[in-house]
Amino acid sequence: MVQKDWFELHVLQNLLLDSQLVPFAYVQLDEAMAAQGGLAYTLATEFMREWFGEASRWVDATVKTAASASAENTALLNQWVAQWWPRVAEAVAPLLAAAFEDRAEAVAAAQRGALNVRLGKLGLAGVA
Secondary structure, three states: OOOOOHHHHHHHHHHHHHHHHHHHHHHHHHHHHHOOOOHHHHHHHHHHHHHHHHHHHHHHHHHHHHHHHOHHHHHHHHHHHHHHHHHHHHHHHHHHHHHHHHHHHHHHHHHHHHHHHHHHHOOOOOOO
């Protein structure tokens, strides 16, 4: 996932990849661990959940601004999302499978759904 274009990397890493890894590592995994008495993990990762909320607002603002600047920008952003999404989903799938076993597909679908809502608010097409 090496990319020279800094804004494409921003979309790849901060919008697509983080939207899958952060909820996995700091929300869903946290909930699963807390249900089994792993409350220390919740305390240790509280900052990351708060940071993701703040960072997401900044990422969304930058991407939404770029998308609203022109139809060409929107088309390019949609192209990047469509290009990188399969690789992001493929990269995250083994982590979800290891952590959630029989619930992995449901967790992936929920995360994808949340991403699609987010992309829609940014004026972009969703992912399949």
